[in-house]
Amino acid sequence: MNEESIESTLHEERLFPPLAEFSAQARIPDRATLDSLAQAANEDLEGFWATQACAEITWHKPFKTVLDSTNPPHYQWFSDGELNVSYNCLDRHLREKADKIAIIFEGEPGDITTFTYHQLHQRVSRFANVLKAQGVTEGDRVVIYLPMVPEAVIAMLACARIGAIHSVVFGGFSAESLKDRIEDAKAKLLITADGGHRGGRIVELKAAANRALKEGCESIQHVIVLQRTGHEVDMTEGRDLWWHEAEAKADGNCEPVWLNAEHPLFLLYTSGSTGKPKGIQHASGGYLLGALTTMKWVFDIRDEDIFWCTADVGWVTGHSYVAYGPLAAGATIVMYEGTPTFPDPGRFWKICQDHGVTIFYTAPTAIRALMKYGDDIPASYNLSQLRLLGTVGEPINPEAWMWYHRVIGGERCPIVDTWWQTETGVHMIAPIPGAVPTKPGSCTLPLPGINAAVVDEKGHPITTPDRGGYLVITKPWPSMLRTIWGDDQRYYDTYWSKFGSQYYLTGDSARRDKDGYFWIMGRTDDVLNVSGHRLGTMEIESALVAYPKVAEAAVVGRPDDIKGEAILAYVILKGTRPTRGADKTLTEELRAWVGDQIGPIAKPDEIRFVDSLPKTRSGKIMRRLLRTIARGETITQDTSTLESEAILPQLQGKE
Numbered sequence: 165m166n167e168e169s170i171e172s173t174l175h176e177e178r179l180f181p182p183l184a185e186f187s188a189q190a191r192i193p194d195r196a197t198l199d200s201l202a203q204a205a206n207e208d209l210e211g212f213w214a215t216q217a218c219a220e221i222t223w224h225k226p227f228k229t230v231l232d233s234t235n236p237p238h239y240q241w242f243s244d245g246e247l248n249v250s251y252n253c254l255d256r257h258l259r260e261k262a263d264k265i266a267i268i269f270e271g272e273p274g275d276i277t278t279f280t281y282h283q284l285h286q287r288v289s290r291f292a293n294v295l296k297a298q299g300v301t302e303g304d305r306v307v308i309y310l311p312m313v314p315e316a317v318i319a320m321l322a323c324a325r326i327g328a329i330h331s332v333v334f335g336g337f338s339a340e341s342l343k344d345r346i347e348d349a350k351a352k353l354l355i356t357a358d359g360g361h362r363g364g365r366i367v368e369l370k371a372a373a374n375r376a377l378k379e380g381c382e383s384i385q386h387v388i389v390l391q392r393t394g395h396e397v398d399m400t401e402g403r404d405l406w407w408h409e410a411e412a413k414a415d416g417n418c419e420p421v422w423l424n425a426e427h428p429l430f431l432l433y434t435s436g437s438t439g440k441p442k443g444i445q446h447a448s449g450g451y452l453l454g455a456l457t458t459m460k461w462v463f464d465i466r467d468e469d470i471f472w473c474t475a476d477v478g479w480v481t482g483h484s485y486v487a488y489g490p491l492a493a494g495a496t497i498v499m500y501e502g503t504p505t506f507p508d509p510g511r512f513w514k515i516c517q518d519h520g521v522t523i524f525y526t527a528p529t530a531i532r533a534l535m536k537y538g539d540d541i542p543a544s545y546n547l548s549q550l551r552l553l554g555t556v557g558e559p560i561n562p563e564a565w566m567w568y569h570r571v572i573g574g575e576r577c578p579i580v581d582t583w584w585q586t587e588t589g590v591h592m593i594a595p596i597p598g599a600v601p602t603k604p605g606s607c608t609l610p611l612p613g614i615n616a617a618v619v620d621e622k623g624h625p626i627t628t629p630d631r632g633g634y635l636v637i638t639k640p641w642p643s644m645l646r647t648i649w650g651d652d653q654r655y656y657d658t659y660w661s662k663f664g665s666q667y668y669l670t671g672d673s674a675r676r677d678k679d680g681y682f683w684i685m686g687r688t689d690d691v692l693n694v695s696g697h698r699l700g701t702m703e704i705e706s707a708l709v710a711y712p713k714v715a716e717a718a719v720v721g722r723p724d725d726i727k728g729e730a731i732l733a734y735v736i737l738k739g740t741r742p743t744r745g746a747d748k749t750l751t752e753e754l755r756a757w758v759g760d761q762i763g764p765i766a767k768p769d770e771i772r773f774v775d776s777l778p779k780t781r782s783g784k785i786m787r788r789l790l791r792t793i794a795r796g797e798t799i800t801q802d803t804s805t806l807e808s809e810a811i812l813p814q815l816q817g818k819e
């Protein structure tokens with residue numbers, strides 16, 4: 165961890181106690197109730213989770229074993245129990261909630277479709293039969309590459325119904341990224357769409373899928389194509405079939421397959437500090453339990469709520485809080501296809517108003533982007549139905565928190581700042597809105613049954629308030645990742661090597677204040693967080709050096725008001741450094757290239773062409789120095805190892 169990040173500069177003293185009106189109706193109405201839950205978990209962690217698992221999940225075969233830690237760090241939960249996650253999200257609601265709306269979908273062009281639980285159950289069952297007809301069976305991998313449309317959730321639940329393992333690839337990822345993920349997962353089937361609507365344009369998903377499949381992906385036998393935009397796309401005879409045609413022929417009954425609680429529910433690829441993306445593997449039972457308990461504790465979900473999580477299903481937030489969590493809880497969700505600023509920056513607030521959203525969950529980057537347009541836009545919509553707000557993905561700066569609180573929440577909605585990761589499956593550190601006072605910028609305290617700590621280099625807990633260290637989780641929890649798909653070694657090395665198999669290493673640095681509140685300070689590894697999306701610096705560097713003109717590249721992040729972190733790339737060309745003017749065209753070429761290789765979110769915000777990069781004697785790029793320079797801070801590091809001091813002005817972008 166770099167030393168500069170250890171001392172925090174943020175001193176936020178404001179405290180917002182839960183509002184009496186909110187607490188009065190909340191599931192966890194006060195600190196005493198919360199403390200008794202936490203105490204139960206402290207006294208008997210397994211007993212606590214066993215009680216929760218019995219209360220929340222409908223089991224086909226009850227479990228006897230709670231936590232199996234015979235083979236750490238491969239912890240297993242409820243491993244002799246059997247369930248089906250799609251049954252828990254759909255069938256069990258049919259008796260009382262068949263006609264309750266499950267999904268309110270709004271497309272970017274303005275089209276609105278709703279699905280009751282009964283209708284969703286029908287569509288999922290039918291589509292599960294489509295999957296079976298294509299030869300998909302238990303344990304097969306299915307890659308889902310769709311826009312934010314209800315069919316994405318239908319496809320996920322259909323996989324869960326038959327025990328196929330889905331891996332959703334964000335629609336904003338390129339053909340190249342899609343191919344890497346398909347190949348790593350050795351997926352049998354790809355589900356995609358002709359395209360999706362985003363920012364007034366069409367995202368060419370089928371075209372990208374065609375490119376990915378042309379270059380490899382031998383494991384793919386069939387491609388199911390959803391018609392969304394209706395524009396013409398190339399279909400390959402014998403391999404590709406239209407979703408609507410296949411579904412029309414399918415039977416509407418599909419019994420769920422009863423699966424072991426440890427059966428993998430999904431893989432979700434996320435960036436690591438080195439090499440290719442990691443396929444984070446989640447299990448069925450423990451994950452579902454975490455999704456359900458956090459819906460109740462953190463989102464205080466009630467039958468009459470209209471719940472809108474703005475995340476794409478391509479990210480873990482979309483898995484846990486668009487699909488599995490709210491549906492398992494029998495809630496009504498809003499799903500929106502497009503961008504927050506199309507056709508204008510009032511779109512989110514209009515959706516909240518039109519559909520009567522009561523719980524709204526988004527990323528700090530979206531809040532900062534919308535805040536830029538001022539208070540008048542949200543003020544022109546009726547947001548009075550909102551009762552709870554949430555954020556996720558990166559630290560929220562207190563200014564954005566205050567704006568969210570004042571302008572969107574009308575000072576009456578608690579804000580839950582939820583810290584968690586793809587690997588943790590669900591919320592880990594977050595306020596319980598009726599019981600825990602909040603502080604702008606802090607994710608507050610670990611949830612009941614979650615043991616988090618901030619430790620020093622040696623793994624000892626840091627007791628000095630506000631001193632930063634490594635954020636670790638000290639005991640297993642049900643929704644934890646089970647491994648990295650096909651790479652146990654990488655699983656050990658990444659998460660369980662620094663402090664042994666006892667402490668799960670989150671990769672984040674954090675500090676605790678005098679009240680024990682957690683404040684996340686950033687990543688300790690070389691992972692960037694751009695607009696709430698994790699990107700490995702190495703992946704962007706690899707993309708850059710794959711360009712014929714590029715010799716070497718180093719990528720670092722620097723703080724950005726809107727995106728959280730912006731991407732700055734230092735590039736050495738194979739030829740001579742371009743002169744000013746010539747570098748503009750080249751910058752655009754490189755940005756477009758990275759966009760094609762990884763996806764538009766990975767495009768560097770700035771590229772500086774340099775003659776050499778600062779390296780240590782062992783040849784490692786001096787990233788700390790580059791970060792200092794990228795931030796425009798004074799250089800305190802020893803620069804004597806630089807090949808030539810003369811490159812400093814180049815690195816600083818002054819020459």
Ligand code: 6R9
Pocket residue numbers: 434479480481555556557558559560581582583584585586587607670671672684686687693696697698
């Ligand atoms: C859910 C999700 C995980 C990383 C995580 C941390 C950052 C997420 C945060 C937060 C501060 C919060 N992060 N929530 N930082 N406060 N409330 O975003 O998963 O994409 O895997 O990213 O995001 O750095 O380690 P994922």
